[in-house]
Amino acid sequence: MKGDSLDHKGLIYEAYRIEGITLGECRSIFLDWALSLPDAMDTRETIQKLLGRYRPAHPDHPMTEVLIEGDTKITAPRRRGGWRSRPRN
Secondary structure, eight states, X not given: OTTOXXXXXOHHHHHHHSTTOOHHHHHHHHHHHHHTSOXXXXXXXXXXXXXXXXXXXXXXXXXXXXXXXXXXXXXXXXXXXXXXXXXXX
């Protein structure tokens, strides 16, 4: 399944095939997957598509839980500093 547009390295696909995989291992795989996404790809939309693909057959799998966490916790980046946030005199 390598070469899929949603999962270029096949990491998510393989995670679902690993017997006895843990939540921590799934989080590690998810991080690797997320870091390998092309810049132009919308992460949240891609996660939702992966959930649509895997969740129905694997509702209790740890990777499903990680994908749900990723989907709900992704927010737009917020500015945390710089010259614009400094008080003006």
